[in-house]
Amino acid sequence: MKILVTGGAGFIGSAVVRHIINNTQDSVINVDKLTYAGNLESLSSIESNERYVFEQVDICDRAELDRVFAQCNPDAVMHLAAESHVDRSITGPADFIQTNIVGTYTLLEATRAYWNTLSEDAKKAFRFHHISTDEVYGDLPHPDDIEGGTEPSANKPLPLFTESTSYEPSSPYSASKASSDHLVRAWLRTYGLPTIVTNCSNNYGPYHFPEKLIPLVILNALEGKPLPIYGKGDQIRDWLYVEDHARALYKVVTEGVVGETYNIGGHNEKQNLEVVQTICSILDSLVPKEAQYKEQITYVTDRPGHDRRYAIDSSKMQRELGWTPVETFETGLKKTIQWYLTNQEWCQHVQDGSYQRERLGVESLTTKEEV
Numbered sequence: 001m002k003i004l005v006t007g008g009a010g011f012i013g014s015a016v017v018r019h020i021i022n023n024t025q026d027s028v029i030n031v032d033k034l035t036y037a038g039n040l041e042s043l044s045s046i047e048s049n050e051r052y053v054f055e056q057v058d059i060c061d062r063a064e065l066d067r068v069f070a071q072c073n074p075d076a077v078m079h080l081a082a083e084s085h086v087d088r089s090i091t092g093p094a095d096f097i098q099t100n101i102v103g104t105y106t107l108l109e110a111t112r113a114y115w116n117t118l119s120e121d122a123k124k125a126f127r128f129h130h131i132s133t134d135e136v137y138g139d140l141p142h143p144d145d146i147e148g149g150t151e152p153s154a155n156k157p158l159p160l161f162t163e164s165t166s167y168e169p170s171s172p173y174s175a176s177k178a179s180s181d182h183l184v185r186a187w188l189r190t191y192g193l194p195t196i197v198t199n200c201s202n203n204y205g206p207y208h209f210p211e212k213l214i215p216l217v218i219l220n221a222l223e224g225k226p227l228p229i230y231g232k233g234d235q236i237r238d239w240l241y242v243e244d245h246a247r248a249l250y251k252v253v254t255e256g257v258v259g260e261t262y263n264i265g266g267h268n269e270k271q272n273l274e275v276v277q278t279i280c281s282i283l284d285s286l287v288p289k290e291a292q293y294k295e296q297i298t299y300v301t302d303r304p305g306h307d308r309r310y311a312i313d314s315s316k317m318q319r320e321l322g323w324t325p326v327e328t329f330e331t332g333l334k335k336t337i338q339w340y341l342t343n344q345e346w347c348q349h350v351q352d353g354s355y356q357r358e359r360l361g362v363e364s365l366t367t368k369e370e371v
C-alpha cells in the first residue's frame with residue numbers, strides 16, 4: 001500500500017510513520033506543515049528509506065493537496081495532522097478551528113476528488129482513516145463524585161467511553177476534533193467516501209513535545225524546575241504507550257471495517273498526581289540527587305473547564321481486530337524516561353526559543369476577548 005499520512009512529523013504521526021516503514025512493505029507520503037509541533041528529527045531513523053517521501057504542505061491548501069494526490073496515488077489516507085494541545089486551544093482557538101475543522105474539510109474534499117478518479121475496485125479498497133481523541137466524549141464520573149465517596153466495585157464499576165457514547169466536548173480543542181469527526185462521517189454517508197474513525201486516550205512515549213504533562217515533568221524535574229499540578233491533580237486519564245497506538249492504527253487502516261468507529265485505550269487509569277509521583281520515583285532511582293524529585297511538585301490553578309476523568313472501553317479493538325497494548329504503564333513510562341534521558345539533543349532542538357515550557361491557557365481568560 002501507499003499510505004498518505006498527515007501530521008507525520010508530530011508525536012503520534014512520527015510513531016505511525018516509523019512503524020509502517022520499519023515493520024511493513026508499505027510506502028508513506030508524509031504531509032506535514034511543520035508547525036511548532038512537527039519535527040523532522042523525529043523521523044531521522046527512516047528519512048532515507050526509499051519507501052518514504054516528505055511533503056511540506058498545509059492541509060488547508062487545496063491546490064497543494066491536489067498536487068500531492070496526483071503525484072503519489074495513495075491507497076489510503078491516515079489523517080493525524082491537527083492542533084493538539086488543550087491549553088493552547090484556550091489561549092488561541094483560531095488555529096484549532098482552521099486546521100482541525102477547515103483543514104479536515106479541505107483534506108476530505110481533496111481526497112474525494114482524487115477517489116472519484118479511481119477504478120471501481122480501487123474505490124472500494126480505498127480508506128480514509130481519521131485519527132481522533134476520546135476528549136470528544138467530554139468527561140466521565142470520577143470516583144470522588146460517587147455518592148458517599150464509595151470506591152467503585154466489581155458489581156458497580158465506573159462507566160467507560162464506548163463507541164456509542166454521545167459527544168459532549170468541553171474545550172476548543174475537543175470541540176474542533178468533534179466537528180472533524182462529524183465531517184468525516186458525513187463524507188461517508190453523503191458521498192460514499194470509505195471512512196473509518198478511531199478515538200484514542202492520552203498517549204505518552206518518545207518524541208512527545210514537552211508542553212504535554214509527561215515530557216514536561218521529566219524535563220522540569222531534571223532541570224530542578226517546579227513540577228506543576230493543575231488543581232488537586234486528581235484528574236484521571238487512561239494512558240497508552242504511543243507505539244501501541246501506532247500498531248492499533250495500522251491494524252485499523254488495513255483490517256478495519258468502513259463506517260466503523262474504534263475506541264483505543266490502554267486500560268491504565270491514573271490520576272495526574274500519581275503519574276507525576278511515579279515519574280519522580282523512577283528518576284530518584286535513575287538519576288539520584290540529594291533531594292527527592294517529588295519535592296519539586298507545585299500546585300497551580302486548575303485548567304478552565306478541565307475534564308475530570310477519561311477512560312476507554314477498547315474491547316471492540318480486541319474482539320474484532322485482535323489488538324491489545326503490549327506495554328503496561330510501568331514498562332512504558334520507564335522506556336519513556338530512559339528515552340528523554342538519552343535524547344536531550346532532540347529536546348533542545350524542538351524548543352526553538354518560542355516555547356520555554358511556560359504555562360499556557362489561563363492568562364487569556366482574564367482578557368476581554370476570551371471571557
Ligand SMILES: NC(=O)c1ccc[n+]([C@@H]2O[C@H](COP(=O)([O-])OP(=O)(O)OC[C@H]3O[C@@H](n4cnc5c(N)ncnc54)[C@H](O)[C@@H]3O)[C@@H](O)[C@H]2O)c1
Nearest residue numbers: 007009010011012033034035037038058059081082084203
Ligand atoms: N496526543 C494524544 O494523546 C492524542 C490522543 C488521541 C488522539 N490524538 C490525535 O492524534 C493526532 C496526532 O496527535 P499528536 O499528539 O501527534 O499531535 P502533535 O501536535 O504532536 O502533531 C501534530 C502534527 O500535525 C502537523 N500539523 C499541524 N497543523 C497542520 C496543518 N495545517 N497542515 C499539515 N500539518 C499540520 C504538525 O506540524 C505536527 O507534525 C491528532 O489529530 C490528535 O487530535 C492525540
